[in-house]
Amino acid sequence: MLTFWAEHAVLPAGPADSVAIEVADGRIASVKPGSRPRGDVLAGVTLPGFANAHSHAFHRALRGRTHAGPGTFWTWREGMYALSERLDPDSYFRLARAVYAEMALAGITAVGEFHYLHHSPGGRPYSDPNAMGEALIQAAADAGIRITLLDTLYLAGGFGLPLEPAQRRFGDGSLEAWLDRVDKLSPPDHAVIGGAVHSVRAVPEEAITAFACSTEGRPVHVHLSEQRSENASCRLEHGCSPAELLERCGLLGPDLTAVHATHLAGHDIDLLRRSGTTACFCPTTERDLADGLGPARALAEAGVRLSLGTDSNAIVDMFEEARAVEMHERLVSEERGRFTAAELLDAMTAHASLGWADAGRIEVGARADLVTVGLDSPRTAGIDPSGVVYAATAADITDVVADGRRIVADGRHLRIDAGAELAAEIKGLWA
Numbered sequence: 001m002l003t004f005w006a007e008h009a010v011l012p013a014g015p016a017d018s019v020a021i022e023v024a025d026g027r028i029a030s031v032k033p034g035s036r037p038r039g040d041v042l043a044g045v046t047l048p049g050f051a052n053a054h055s056h057a058f059h060r061a062l063r064g065r066t067h068a069g070p071g072t073f074w075t076w077r078e079g080m081y082a083l084s085e086r087l088d089p090d091s092y093f094r095l096a097r098a099v100y101a102e103m104a105l106a107g108i109t110a111v112g113e114f115h116y117l118h119h120s121p122g123g124r125p126y127s128d129p130n131a132m133g134e135a136l137i138q139a140a141a142d143a144g145i146r147i148t149l150l151d152t153l154y155l156a157g158g159f160g161l162p163l164e165p166a167q168r169r170f171g172d173g174s175l176e177a178w179l180d181r182v183d184k185l186s187p188p189d190h191a192v193i194g195g196a197v198h199s200v201r202a203v204p205e206e207a208i209t210a211f212a213c214s215t216e217g218r219p220v221h222v223h224l225s226e227q228r229s230e231n232a233s234c235r236l237e238h239g240c241s242p243a244e245l246l247e248r249c250g251l252l253g254p255d256l257t258a259v260h261a262t263h264l265a266g267h268d269i270d271l272l273r274r275s276g277t278t279a280c281f282c283p284t285t286e287r288d289l290a291d292g293l294g295p296a297r298a299l300a301e302a303g304v305r306l307s308l309g310t311d312s313n314a315i316v317d318m319f320e321e322a323r324a325v326e327m328h329e330r331l332v333s334e335e336r337g338r339f340t341a342a343e344l345l346d347a348m349t350a351h352a353s354l355g356w357a358d359a360g361r362i363e364v365g366a367r368a369d370l371v372t373v374g375l376d377s378p379r380t381a382g383i384d385p386s387g388v389v390y391a392a393t394a395a396d397i398t399d400v401v402a403d404g405r406r407i408v409a410d411g412r413h414l415r416i417d418a419g420a421e422l423a424a425e426i427k428g429l430w431a
Contacts (some may be wrong), residue, residue, distance in 0.1 A: 001029065002404060003039025004370060006046035008385040015386050017033070019046070023368040027402035031364060040406075042372040042399055045385045048360050049369025049402060050318040051110030051351040054221065054259050054309025056114055057096040057136065057321045058087055061379035061426045062315055073289045081166035085121050086429050092117070093135035096422035099143065099313060100143035106316050108370035109145050109402040112309065112354045114196055114221060114259070116152035116170045118181070123168030129181045130303050136165040137191045137426050144407035145190075145414060148354040150221050151182045152196040153211055155203050159237040170232075172196075175207045179214055190403075194357040196218035197251065199226070200242045208249040217255065221280070222246065224258040226291055231263050243268035252277050257307065257353040262286060262294040269295065273302040278353045283324030293328045297338050303413055306343075307350035316346045317394040341389045348389075366425035368404035373397055377414045 002023040009019040011031065020035035021028060059080060066079050087095070103111055113136050128134065133149055140147035157163045163171050164357075172178040185193050194217040197203045201224065203211070225231055225242050234242045243264060246252050256275035261272070261279045272279060279299050286292065289312070300306055308321040322344040328360050329338035332402040349360035359367040373392045374380060383391045400408035407414055 004042055004046075004401065005035065005037050005039050006370070006372070007044060008047070008147065009033075009046040009362055011192075013080075019362075021362065021368070021370065023404045026368055028362065028364055028366050028368050031362060042370065044372045044398060045388045046362070046370050046372045047107070047345065047388070048349045048362050049371055049400070050107045050348050051307065051354055051356070051360060052103055052108045052111045052310050052318065053112050053257060053307040053353055054114055054282055054311050055103075056312060057099045057139075058083065058092060058117060059312040059314075060099045060102075060422070061095060061429050062312065065430075073291055074125060077289055083429065084117055084169065085166065087117060088120070089131040089135045090125060091429065093139050094421065095425045096139035097138050097142045097416065098418050098425060100145055100147075101416035102316050102419035102422065103190055103310075104143050104145050104400055104402070104407050105397065105411070105413055105418060106318060107397045107400055108316075108318065108357060109369040109371070109400065110148065110354055110356050111140065111195070112148045112150055112219070112221065113125070113146060114150045116174065116196075116198055118156045118317065120360040121169055122165075123163075123171065124336070130185050133185060137188065141188065141190055143413070144402050144405060146192075146338060146356060146402070147190065148194050148219055148356070149187070149194040150194045150196040152198050153178050153207065155207055155338055156201070158179045158201050159233050171336075171376055172396040175210050177314040192219065194221065194355060197222040198218060199223040199230065200245050201230055202410065205238065205245065205249060208246070208251055212250040215255075219257070219353060220251070220255050221257045221259055221353075222251065224261050225263040225265075225268070226260040228263050228292070229297040230353050231265060236270070241268055241270050247271050255335075259309065259311075260286060260291065260294065261299065262292045264295060269298055269302050269304065272304045274298065277285070278350070280307045280308055280309050280353070281311045281321070281325055281347075282311035283321055283328060284315040286326070288312065288314045293332060297329050297333070300339070305350065305353070306347045307353050308347050313364050319389060319392050319394060322348050322389055341386065344389050368401060369426050370399070370401040371397060372399040
């Protein structure tokens with residue numbers, strides 16, 4: 001039995017002071033507010049572990065390298081393709097290990113890795129056809145966080161188009177080949193194997209329908225309506241919006257997370273609500289790529305569950321993702337307080353769409369994931385602890401516990417020098 005004593009903590013019932021949290025076998029055994037200091041002291045505000053619902057780990061190597069001139073998502077994508085050509089299982093492991101350590105330092109205890117970098121350049125499978133996915137799973141283990149490997153189906157280069165040369169390593173050729181490869185994955189305890197449809201432009205309608213029948217019970221994600229051109233092309237090809245196409249294919253549902261959902265149209269929001277689909281916003285990436293602002297408040301008011309992701313990892317800071325949801329809504333509505341702090345924290349800790357429904361709360365029986373934010377930094381000094389979501393950054397996180405194991409102490413990862421490893425690996429990739 002381990003005991004963590006939190007100076008302040010955010011519990012399901014709200015903020016509390018002097019909270020003793022007892023942990024056994026990686027789970028919370030008791031929560032006792034008003035307790036005297038004992039055990040491992042967590043000075044500051046302790047929150048549940050954060051869930052990063054959408055990540056492309058290899059995009060981290062693009063940070064600070066895509067801002068030389070004007071462009072759009074589609075021009076940015078060319079740089080992403082060039083980067084993808086440089087990775088193999090060994091280099092991807094080293095890069096992802098450092099990226100996941102950066103996430104751990106940012107309080108992320110579970111990541112949903114939207115994984116489509118499957119084969120060698122040109123599309124030839126490695127001797128182990130899951131070598132790239134296994135590298136990600138091991139990288140998460142080294143960093144001490146859980147991973148949901150959202151192994152991605154990617155079959156087309158656009159509506160009715162073959163894969164481009166740079167996309168060939170993303171594809172398996174058919175749904176059957178994808179299923180056969182994914183079935184060979186045997187996840188360890190810290191991993192869940194989910195699935196993903198890359199987008200309606202990258203998977204034909206008949207394959208989406210068959211995919212929906214083949215992945216029941218798994219976490220499933222899809223990029224949805226990320227750009228206006230995707231909507232226009234989908235209407236031209238299928239006579240409906242991407243969300244309507246997913247409904248027609250039977251993919252919408254409580255196991256599905258629609259990532260971005262930026263340019264929803266017509267009754268798309270109602271389709272997500274009625275089906276129980278979750279929406280995942282990635283505001284720092286969506287604004288970096290000039291994708292647009294999604295209807296976060298409208299989705300929430302309709303009863304659609306919200307989660308958050310770092311996507312391209314241009315920034316790894318769940319406080320920034322959460323604040324951006326609120327601040328973007330303020331700019332659109334010219335009103336403050338569009339989301340409460342509790343609603344934003346719920347989105348930051350939404351583990352259910354990753355297959356970890358027993359995480360994201362400081363309560364008896366939940367996984368012992370704890371994130372402590374110091375209250376003595378230049379950003380947090382003097383704040384009311386209840387306002388931490390609006391004041392803190394990832395740099396203010398001092399301690400992180402995942403499944404009852406401390407992985408960050410005093411602002412340092414206990415196993416990995418994330419900065420040094422990121423610098424070395426990214427320099428090598430671009431050499």
